[in-house]
Amino acid sequence: MIRRSLVAVPVLVALSGCGINSIPTAEENAKARWADVQNQYQRRADLIPNLVSTVKAAGAQEKDILVQVTQARAGATQARVSPEELTDPAKVQAYQQAQAGLTLSLQRLQEAYPELKSQANYTTLMSQLEGTENRITIARNDYNTAVQQYNTTIRTFPAAIGARIFYGAKPMVPFAATTPGAETAPTVNFGNTN
Template structure:
């Protein structure tokens, strides 16, 4: 009697085990998808902060350019000659800032709405964004030689907004790397590695350190 009951229960136990295993695999897959979504969400936040900085650059360039034009109209003689040379140097820096902003925006736009899938793409974006950071900081430093411009409300507001955008970018980059770290670790562990081995999920690229990206940057000096 007991033997018959054991035989009757065996298929049920096997079915329950199969259901538990399948449910566990599906749960782990859903967890991995959530982590992958977190990576893309973190990247979207980073892109948003990049775009915020890109949107501010034209206003900054326009503000400095208007000041240079006004100053040039009010100076004469020897002083004018010196000012022309100084203003020409600033103009070159403005061109570099504009160029860096365009390059950075184009590089980031190639990633579409999800996180880049390979390190080379991410490295290219890092270099372009680092170029913009360096040129923007250089412009801010040079503007300190123009006290009236440097103390104007419009410039100070733009400066604060750009510095705020830089800080948010740094925070967003750290959060992105944290999300990538959690995702990559999950697909290396059992049972996540099973899904990865089936080609369903792939490793994500990290954002490299700023120092490496800025090694490729050549700022324009006056």
């Protein structure tokens, strides 16, 4: 009895040092942050049609750009990445590209109709879009932080031992910019420069 206790204590200490609890905790945190990213994209997908409908009433000239936004939204909501697919770079990249397409359409909306800025509906739309994009940015940053913590946990000693032996853990893919030139701020031009 005493021998078993003497053997069990070092085994429990060794297991606690190899990430038995820290690996699933970090993995679940990353998955929760991914759910936050999807939640913010869903919020955007739900919010935009209502706001766009309001702006549509302002005039027929914005019809083409609003159709593009609606089509891009439809494409973005069809793209899905489950928590199990977070280790597949191609799936994550396809998701990011669908979301980037909607972002590009929203930017075109902003650039194409600056004359509508004075209208209250358009101002509300732009404010909501800005707030939504900020929320998405924060959610993506939180996800990337959680992925970094998870990836670091499964690659560092002693947790790396538990990650391989008990969980078969693989690194998760962080969210990255997919639009060429995304690291450069766009120029805002309302056509009033000399």
